[in-house]
Amino acid sequence: MQKMLSSQHVLPPDLLSVKIKVKGVSMSFQKEDACNSLGIADIDSDSKDPQDCSQYAPEIYKHMLVTELDHRAPANxxxxxxxxxxxxxxxxxxxxxxxxxxxxxxxxxxxxxxxxxxxxxxxxxxxxxxxxxxxxxxxxxxxxxxxxxxxxxxxxxxxxxxxxxxxxxxxxxxxxxxxxMHFNLSVPTTKTFLRRFIQAAQTSYKDPCLELEYLANYLAELTLVEYDFIKFLPSLIAASAVFLARWTLNQSVHPWNPTLEHYTNYRAPELRSTVLALEDLQLNISRCPLNAIREKYRLQKFKSVADLSSPERVQSLFE
CATH class of the missing domain: 1.10.472.10 (Cyclin-like)
Incomplete structure (x- = not known):
């Protein structure tokens, strides 16, 4: 578990939202008590799992969004x-x-x-x-x-x-x-953010959607073998995996909503490049022969999500 926010990162209680800039990356955070008025689901209030640390989860993930910038390799x-x-x-x-x-x-x-x-x-x-x-x-x-x-x-x-x-x-x-590494092994990875973002995405369903969870995990894991994806932040890959998974499963509803925007801190247009690159991986446009992830997620225990794809390209959402 990542260490908690230092005092300079704690959100002022009297502000509806606050924007910070870290190493050139601008991030906006909204107060949790403003969620309901904006149509944003509270994903922490009903958590029964003590490992979710729901009482501290918002601050922990805000901290991770800042610290993920410090634990990534140069893209070149x-x-x-x-x-x-x-x-x-x-x-x-x-x-x-x-x-x-x-x-x-x-x-x-x-x-x-x-x-x-x-x-x-x-x-x-x-x-x-x-x-x-x-x-x-x-x-x-x-x-x-x-x-x-x-x-x-x-x-x-x-x-x-x-x-x-x-x-x-x-x-x-x-x-x-x-x-x-200076023994610094506590780093935010795509999987770290994916758990949180899938939890936010599940609020759209009456019952938890296993296909969504498996498909988002599959799409995120596809990026592990791709050197070109190092240029994308882990949180950006996680958000894009959820976006594309929701689109793959249902093209009748836009895959992004206020709840996902709130918990990921990404607006839909900001995901464009990553989502399109991720869709190319999903469709294996480059005919990559590395198939360990695809074979893993073709198994029935993962509901064979590796065989799923959308009949309509996601590009249409960004036009």
Whole structure:
């Protein structure tokens, strides 16, 4: 759980809304007690799950929207630092790690943090291609220790590489990575925001819509293997995944509403570029051969959402 807002980030009680600017990004936050008058559903008042921390959730997520700017890799690190490793190699590595995560039944947060650590590491140190897999399993080891109740052992990560790397090599790389990260592993990822945004989207339904949850998660996970999506903030990807999921499931109603705008802090036009890029992934316009995510979400337990698509392109909503 992210640490709470510092005093300078707490919203003034006497204001209906406040706009802040952090590193050139403008964000507006509205007071929670103004929700009802604007037709915005209160998604925290009826929460029965103590893990939702509903009493503090608004402040926590506002804090995350600010701090997500500090924990992302530069969007051009592959061109400026890496000469032996390519974006395609990165995609192949992550596609394989998705299969590893499924094999060991790791939680989604572990996978997202793994990718975050890989990108942050590759943006800081030069890696030869024969050591890229070592970096990948090491980042998953670190993420597992942080997110899992029972993390796989070092030896298991050596085993899945056919013992290409020894235990000592993995541990040495682990020390190097956590040192680069300054042990800062509590970072907002797309999955962090997606939980909140799906919760907001579910207020449109009488009963929780599992297809919406699975489809939004599927669309968000598709971006993990795509180097080009590093340029988008995690919260922006999460909001766009919800937008496109709602459009895919129902074209008769606009996928965005005041509740989603309030909790995501994004207006529909601000999602345009990301939603269109995400739809290209959904339709596999580039014929990407990396299919770990698609095969995962074709399973019946996820209601085969990987096979869903809208008969009408989402571009029409932005014209």
């Amino acid at each position: 690190y592959m061109e400026t630092l890496q000469s032996d490793v390519t974006a395609n190699m990165r995609g192949i590595l992550i596609d394989w790690l998705i299969e590893v995560a499924e094999e060991y039944k790791l939680v989604p947060d572990t996978l997202y943090l793994t990718v975050n650590l890989i990108d942050r590491s590759l943006s800081q140190i030069y890696i030869e291609k024969q050591r890229l897999q070592l970096l990948g399993v090491t980042c998953m080891l670190i993420a597992s220790k942080y997110e899992e109740i029972l993390a796989p052992q070092v030896e298991e990560f050596c085993f899945i590489t056919d013992n290409t790397y020894k235990r000592e090599e993995v541990l040495k790389m682990e020390r190097q990575v956590v040192d680069m």
